[in-house]
Amino acid sequence: MLYALVANVTSKTAANGIYLDVDLQDSTGSTVGKVWQATEEQLQIIGGFIGKIVNVTGVKVTYRDQMQLKISNITEADSQAIEMFVESAPVAKNELQESIERYILLVEDPTMQRITRKLISKYSEQFYTHPAASKNHHEYMSGLAYHTDSMLKLADAMATLYPSLNRSYLYAGIILHDLGKVIELSGPVSPTYTTVGKLIGHINIIVSEIHVVAHELGLNSEAENESLMILEHLVLSHHGKYEYGSPKLPMMREAEIIHYIDNIDARMMMLDRALDATSPGDFTPRIFALENRQFYKPKSEN
Template sequence: MTTKKLFDYQNDENLALFVLIKAADVRVAKNGKQFIAFTFQDQSGQISGKYWDASDEDVALFTPGKIIHLQGKRELYQSNPQIKIYKLRLATEEEPQVIEQFIQKAPVQTADMEEEISQVLFEITNPNWQRLVRHLIQKHQADFFSFPAAKTNHHAFAGGLAYHTLSMLRLAKTIAAQYPQIDAALLYSGVLLHDLGKTLELSGPVSTEYTVRGNLIGHIVLVDEEIVKACETLKIDINSEDMLVLRHVVLAHHGLMEYGSPVRPQILEAEVLHQIDEMDASITMMTQSLQHAEAGQYTERLFAMDGRHFYRPVNDQQLTQD
C-alpha cells in the first residue's frame, strides 16, 4: 500500500502522515498568545499550517529540520491550501528518520547536470571568462549542485540551483542560435554565474533559511565579490572590458533596481539573461502550482506572480500529479 503524501489529500479531507518541518516561525496572535506558523514538507510539496496557543516547550520541540507525525485536515484559506492542525508529535526512533525522504529534488540527476554544464564550459570561447567561470563553479561545486535556488517560490528544492541554471543554459543556447548577434560566450558565462551567490545567501537544501550575509548583502553583491576575488587569484584585470561587461550581466539580472539589481540591463546579453531568468522561474512556479490543481480548477494565488492564480484546462494532458 502506497503511503499518501501531503498533496495526495483533497480539501476537507482528514490526514495523518509523517512530514518534515521546513519552517517554524513563532508569532503572536491578536489575543496575545503565541503560535507557530509552520511550513510542512514532503516530496509532493509544501503546505503551511498554524499551531495555535503554542507553549514554550512546543516552540523548543518543533523546530525546522525535525520529522513529525501530523494529524489534521487539509483546507483552503484565501484560495491557498493549508493544514488545520489537530495534533503533532516528533517521530520516534522506529519511525521515519531520514530527512532526504521528505525533500523535493531536481528532476535531473546531479551527475547528469554536472556533465551537461561541464560541456557548456567548453563553449565559452573567451579564455578569461572560461577560466573565471570554471574556477568559481569548482570552488562552490558541492553547494552549487545541492542547494535550492530559493527558500520559497521557484526551484525551492534540493539541486534547484543547478537545475535552474541548466534550464537557463538550454534556453540561452536556443536563443543564441536564433540570434547570432548575441555573444553566446558572454550569455553562457552570465547564466552560470548569475545565481552562484545563493550558495552564500542560503543555508542549504534542508529547512532553507537566509544566512546573515544573505539577508544583509544578498546574492547579487555576494557573487560580484566572488568574481572580483577570483580575478585577483587568476591575475585577470578586473577593469578590462571583458570583466566589466560580465559583471554587468550578472549585476543586472533582476532587471529592475527595486528588485535588487544595482543597475538595469544596458547591453543585449544582460537583457536576454534577465528575460531568460524570468521565463524559467515563472514557468517553474506555474507548473508546480498547476500540478496540484484539479483539472477545471484554479491554482492557489502565487505571491511571486502578482498574486495571480492560473487555470488548469479540463483537457490538460501534460501536467500530472506527482
C-alpha cells in the first residue's frame, strides 16, 4: 500500500473494455497506475479523487517491457499535507516570503510600495503556493514565488552593474508582473487555466487589480498617477513582444530589463532540468519552448 496524490484520471478503451490511467504523484516524482476493466461506478469514484490523497494497493507488472502499477484498490486517505505529494520549489515558503518582503521594503517609491504590499497581502496564500506556469518552467508548488525571488536577485545584480536603473521600478514591477497567475491558474496540483485565465489572462488580471487597489488607497495625485502609470507599463510590457502576448512593448529601461530577466530565469530553469536528465557527452531532447533546439552536455560535467 502507498499514499499518493491523484493528479489526473483518464478513461481509455482497450480490446477487453474500458480502463483508467490514474496519474499518481508524491514529492519524489510521479507514476501512472492502471485500473483494468473499469466500471462506470469506478470511473465516477476514482475521478472524484483528483487533487486528493489516496491509499493505493496494487502490484507492479511488466507490460511490453515497461513496468506499470496494476491497481487493485484505491480509497481516499486521511487528510495530509499536500506538500508531501507534489513537487515543490527548492526553497522553503517561509524563506521565499522573508526574501520577497525584504525587497518590498526596498521599493522607495511610496505609491508602488503601497500597491505592491497591499496586493501581495491580499493574495499571500496563493502567491506562495501557486506555480508560475502550467508547464515548461516553475510549474510546481511555490514556483511563482520562487521565480519572482530569482528575478529579484537578478535585478539586484543588474542594478548594481547599471546604477541608472531605478530599483523601485524593478522590484515592484517584478513582484507584480505574474501575480495575476494566482487567478489565471487553478493551483499547485496539476495546474490548468481557469475560465477567467483563458478569457482575460494574467497580465490584464493584475492590471485591473492594480487599478482597484489604487482606488482603495485613494492614490490620485499627479505624482501618484505617474507612479501608477509606470507600474502598469512594467506589467503590461513584461512579455516583451506582441507575438508573446505582450499588450505593450517595453518603453522604459526597467521594462526592457524585466522582460529579459523574466526570460533568462524561465530559460535557465528549462535548460537545467533538461541537462540534469542528460548524460555527459549527449544532447537533450528537443525543447519546444527553446525554439525546438537540442542542447549539448559536455563530457566534463560528471
